[in-house]
Amino acid sequence: AVGADGTGLRPLTHGGLYLFTPRFAADGASVVFCGAELDKNNNSCATASYGLWSVPVDPADGDPARPAVPRRLTGDAHHLSFASQMIQPAADGVYFASDHRGAVNLVLVPYDGGEPRPVVTGRRQVNGYAVAESDEGTTVVAVVASATSAGDLVVWRDGTERVLTPYGAELAERAHLLPMEEFTAYAPDGYPLHAWVVRPEGPGPHPVIFQVKGGPYTQWGYTLNGPAAFDEAQVYARAGYAVVLGNPRGCSGYGQAHGAYVRDDLPRRSATDLLAILDTALDASDLDGDRVGVMGGSFGGYMAAWFNAHHGERFRAMIGERGLYAIDSYAATSDDGADLAVSLYGPDRARWAEQSPLTYVDRMSTPMLLIQSEEDRHCPPEQAQRLFTELKVRGVPVEMLLFPGEGHDMSRTGLPSHRLARFEAVLEWWERHL
Template structure:
């Protein structure tokens, strides 16, 4: 796999399924290097696998398909070529789609009403005079009074709040009704089974600017009868009515007594009665960390995806909160689910494909698509290290072809509360194809291994993470075929934090390093990051005096190996000053250091940046390793 081969890596969106369970529709998106955009359309798939998938639309970028409950219509969002994403509707029996909305900042989350006559959606509403066709740098100043006012890859949002709308797509004039009002963000809308209510999440409480909590709300489609269902003690997301309409499910995490502590906490499935009452957690807080992915309440329980040691399993969670049933497990990742008429369709990735559509029906499981059939990828093998305290550290090796000995890259994920797993990972494939054995894993601090596993590193992140990472590297080297004298270390975000830490404290193990979009100085991260005001205290401890000792920048005077720093100019998660401070300190000491800055990009460059920038990043990384390993 070469850098430009990212154009072959498709991404599947959340599928929608026809009411009779016979068809599914899914969006398929790929990077397009010629246009330097992401392009994709919708594909129609029979759930019995009797025919080949058929392309339904051609974009330029179509996503978020939704079947109407009567099966006659399909709603979706179309964007691309510089246009804001807008809502479209087309007949499922055949015909051209028509445009329903013309929101100045675009729309998202289309959901049909139960009678198939209306659509709810979410759109940001700009303040008058902002975000128009004029020059953004000449707009009036922003008055900021709270701690939450911007977000990486979005920008400022206090002057363009997200609101819920309802529209009749069949009217002669498509005039959406704005359901929500006020200086609050609303989103993740769902209809009640009888169509009388909309559920959504919003932080409308007085402390919203200084806490991370929000609530599940319900209101009539005209905005009347607004009512809060939860107790403002959780971070809630994705409300969905149960089939009987008596309760609302949602995803949520506990936020601590001050409403700010969410780091390394498992996301759970919750239930709240529509008539009012206490919320109830349906999944075990310690064991199960749910994915932030589409889920489905059914009559027999709730279909959810859960991280599990690098996998993502599909579970059915009973409403009684008893032990869930595993519907899909093993070394693969379920990323979204839909169900109708006793047929379940899921998107599934594994070590051979970025994702395919799979059906569970008639008592069996069947793969319906082969979008990744032309990919030629290297296999991944599991490896487990043992930390000095006896704790197992789980990971993988992606080896180049041939016997070796191969130079080695220790690759560290961000988060830290996330996981590497069983899917085609472009970074591992590109580096291994270029001749480097890639070692990657989920040390303590990662998700998917229980909440205690994730919270182990809090308050002493660098030291405790390093122990597990080096144990994993040693276990990989012990398998043979790897050259310990030619090892490099790299990572992004938290992985960049740990790259700098390892280069300073264990630099003898590595010949060179690459740190991307990293936290290097906790004190300035605390004030300059979009999440720093809460994350720093929660992750690194309550004592700012200790932040200095825990900051990789403090120890940069111990770094002597060649060091490449990659950052994006518009990164608001780990602002660019984090890179600049490290670069200046290394260069003034005479260390061989380079700073590669990407204009116009945010924290997500390596995953969703311009295709040309993603290729340029890969080429720079391979050039660096080529010079030093």
């Protein structure tokens, strides 16, 4: 905190937290923010829930050298949504967009840390919002995505909900969207895993695309856009493929323990859950278990390469997009590699090699397409270049598609011409191999 004239600069927190989005509470007596605790080495954990915290503005005992102790207001079940990344203080609490089993709920968290009150819930995702309070009542306006809308503007007032934009209705009328079908899979230890399949029309048996999400601490969910990527599921299903998606342990939306499960061995534990989801989907008679491909971006690309080395016999082909394949060079070249390498894979450099797909390139034999963006600062091109070169010199069928002027989120936010070109390349690859 600092005075408006630049005087009195002093800390409000005492360290030990990875924190962001600080906002003054409505009464100005405290500051609320989101974050997670650091470990004993001041490292963050990439599968920790970003909860809501509060800290008094006034120092402890009136001593500026002694910041007050922050207090977490939300429990393990709440994690600030990747889609929203915002909070808004109000008179009675703080509005907070929370991942929850594929949905993003808008909740009101009391300043005393009591049970959050649901504001916007259901099988949809709140991707942005604003709140206005007056003597006449409270108005909430939000951009809400769902399985039938990439985002509509919705307003709530006096207990009523009103959709202000026609985008979802227009899309449903024009695009003939295929339904998302939920199912539950069980890991070998009996743990339930939440998943979906989007089927093409017709009787089958359909070739299968197993789509692994990024993150890992994100979630597939009820939306056509953003991290959930169901726009992709619709495109591939319309082309004749059954698309399988699921949230293994290590993702957000299912509580802290769900995310923490993979910390000791991210690729192997993730692979076990993911294959359990795929196997359950393949129990359906209209899905062809002999024609299966796997694809994913970022962490999904990492897992596609891991599958090539360790479970290649399960798949006809792979697509790895904007992936991490070698932790050592990733730590040196990524925009947050030095932190993320430790927070995801631990401080032991020997274990970095053990968890890097590139270490096992001599076991890879399944055809692989690598998609990369030239300006990706998060998973830089060198990651794909290293894997491409190693596969090429070993005679493994491999191709690389490099997009100029694009960053890590090209498939979601890139030039429309690039996104169309990417879809065409992906569909051409699957037509050849599935």
